[in-house]
Amino acid sequence: MKALVHAIVFTIDDNDTIIPDGTVLVDGDRIAAVGSYDSIPIPRGSQIVDCTGHVLMPGLIDTHNHSSLIRGVDENLDLVDWLPVYDLEHRTCTPSDARQAYRLGYLECLLNGTTTVQDMHRHMDQAAQVAGEMGLRVFLAPYAADVPPYDFFETSESNEQLIRDWHGAFNGRVQIEAGIEDVFYSSERMYARALDMHERYGVRIHTHGPEHPEEEETSRKRFGMSIIELLHHRGFLGDYLSLGHCVPISRSDMDLIAESGASICHCPISAAKLGCGTAPVRDMMEAGVNVSLGSDGPIDNNSMDLFQEMKFASLMQKVRYMDAKAFDAKTMLRMATINGARTLGMEHTIGSIEAGKKADLITINLNHPSLRPICWNKKDDTNLIWALVFAMQGNFVDTVMVDGQVLVQDGHLLTADEDDILQNAQRQGEDWMRRRDAAMSQLLEPIRD
Numbered sequence: 001m002k003a004l005v006h007a008i009v010f011t012i013d014d015n016d017t018i019i020p021d022g023t024v025l026v027d028g029d030r031i032a033a034v035g036s037y038d039s040i041p042i043p044r045g046s047q048i049v050d051c052t053g054h055v056l057m058p059g060l061i062d063t064h065n066h067s068s069l070i071r072g073v074d075e076n077l078d079l080v081d082w083l084p085v086y087d088l089e090h091r092t093c094t095p096s097d098a099r100q101a102y103r104l105g106y107l108e109c110l111l112n113g114t115t116t117v118q119d120m121h122r123h124m125d126q127a128a129q130v131a132g133e134m135g136l137r138v139f140l141a142p143y144a145a146d147v148p149p150y151d152f153f154e155t156s157e158s159n160e161q162l163i164r165d166w167h168g169a170f171n172g173r174v175q176i177e178a179g180i181e182d183v184f185y186s187s188e189r190m191y192a193r194a195l196d197m198h199e200r201y202g203v204r205i206h207t208h209g210p211e212h213p214e215e216e217e218t219s220r221k222r223f224g225m226s227i228i229e230l231l232h233h234r235g236f237l238g239d240y241l242s243l244g245h246c247v248p249i250s251r252s253d254m255d256l257i258a259e260s261g262a263s264i265c266h267c268p269i270s271a272a273k274l275g276c277g278t279a280p281v282r283d284m285m286e287a288g289v290n291v292s293l294g295s296d297g298p299i300d301n302n303s304m305d306l307f308q309e310m311k312f313a314s315l316m317q318k319v320r321y322m323d324a325k326a327f328d329a330k331t332m333l334r335m336a337t338i339n340g341a342r343t344l345g346m347e348h349t350i351g352s353i354e355a356g357k358k359a360d361l362i363t364i365n366l367n368h369p370s371l372r373p374i375c376w377n378k379k380d381d382t383n384l385i386w387a388l389v390f391a392m393q394g395n396f397v398d399t400v401m402v403d404g405q406v407l408v409q410d411g412h413l414l415t416a417d418e419d420d421i422l423q424n425a426q427r428q429g430e431d432w433m434r435r436r437d438a439a440m441s442q443l444l445e446p447i448r449d
């Protein structure tokens with residue numbers, strides 16, 4: 001048993017309880033108890049960890065990510081013009097490229113306090129192995145596409161093999177999903193195969209919703225309906241589904257999503273960067289949709305720091321609705337934790353600090369000028385709640401625990417060699433870039449009707 005004592009505990013439970021001097025007991029991979037220091041007896045023989053001067057909160061959940069070694073090279077492009085360049089990355093991606101991308105990306109996520117990642121990429125047996133060994137919790141959705149000329153991604157067959165080989169591995173930390181690129185890259189048959197995998201193996205499904213208004217226009221011309229209507233028409237919407245992005249969606253699209261119980265993974269930095277716009281998140285939530293956060297990965301973010309994502313998401317919504325009260329710190333913390341858990345069907349297992357849940361926890365060192373001074377008041381309990389969203393940086397994270405195992409201590413990874421990860425990523429990234437640039441002659445036309 002581990003006893004984490006004297007922490008300022010942000011539980012993110014139903015009441016957003018904050019405990020100024022709290023204890024969290026961890027037994028194996030689970031939280032055994034949480035409460036004030038005075039109220040929780042510490043069992044004899046416990047390993048006591050003094051968390052004085054630290055916040056203890058649930059690990060953050062990145063619900064839409066694409067691992068990559070390519071970052072900051074395809075800039076200043078609108079989504080529709082950017083996608084063909086991005087396709088080249090996948091055309092030339094080898095298992096070694098993918099492996100080093102997962103090692104680098106999962107290191108970055110963990111150091112920034114992210115304990116669960118929903119990742120969509122290629123050669124995901126490598127992701128399962130890397131995450132398994134590093135200790136991260138992952139939901140892996142292969143990029144499956146079969147519509148020519150996009151039939152160089154993953155296939156339904158490789159997706160099914162991945163499920164058979166890895167679903168539930170590493171104490172359940174590695175979960176495989178049925179992954180689908182989008183309605184332009186993947187055929188109706190591929191959607192049916194994904195549903196079939198969901199039914200036969202009980203896996204969840206992850207795909208892209210509409211991202212750029214131009215995609216919506218193309219969908220209406222090509223299919224005679226919006227992308228969400230098409231997914232509904234294909235019987236694809238359900239509580240097992242999470243949709244990346246969903247920037248240009250109508251109120252009736254939101255109602256379809258809400259009725260089905262599907263979730264939306266909101267990626268505000270990527271949406272801004274690729275010229276997609278600002279998603280109407282308040283309308284989504286009012287319609288009853290669960291909305292979580294995603295970084296969308298290094299290639300179109302360019303970092304994976306959900307603390308930055310929370311701040312940016314809140315500010316963009318305040319701008320969109322011209323309302324300073326919109327998307328306060330509590331809402332943002334919930335989007336990055338418990339809403340993320342709900343997106344993955346894990347709200348009873350992760351996403352908050354409550355007895356019986358998995359011990360996916362982080363601590364934050366409060367000895368940073370941007371987090372001080374700390375004060376307590378009647379209105380918000382503490383100003384720290386605002387600091388965590390509007391002043392915090394991922395690199396203030398001190399300790400990261402997943403499944404009760406300490407993976408990061410004093411801001412450094414314990415489960416793999418950081419230098420080795422960085423050096424390999426550098427070497428492999430340069431090589432991948434060379435091969436990608438050589439394939440430039442195969443650049444496809446952007447999808448436009």
Ligand SMILES: [Zn+2]
Binds near residue numbers: 064244
């Ligand atoms: Zn995406």
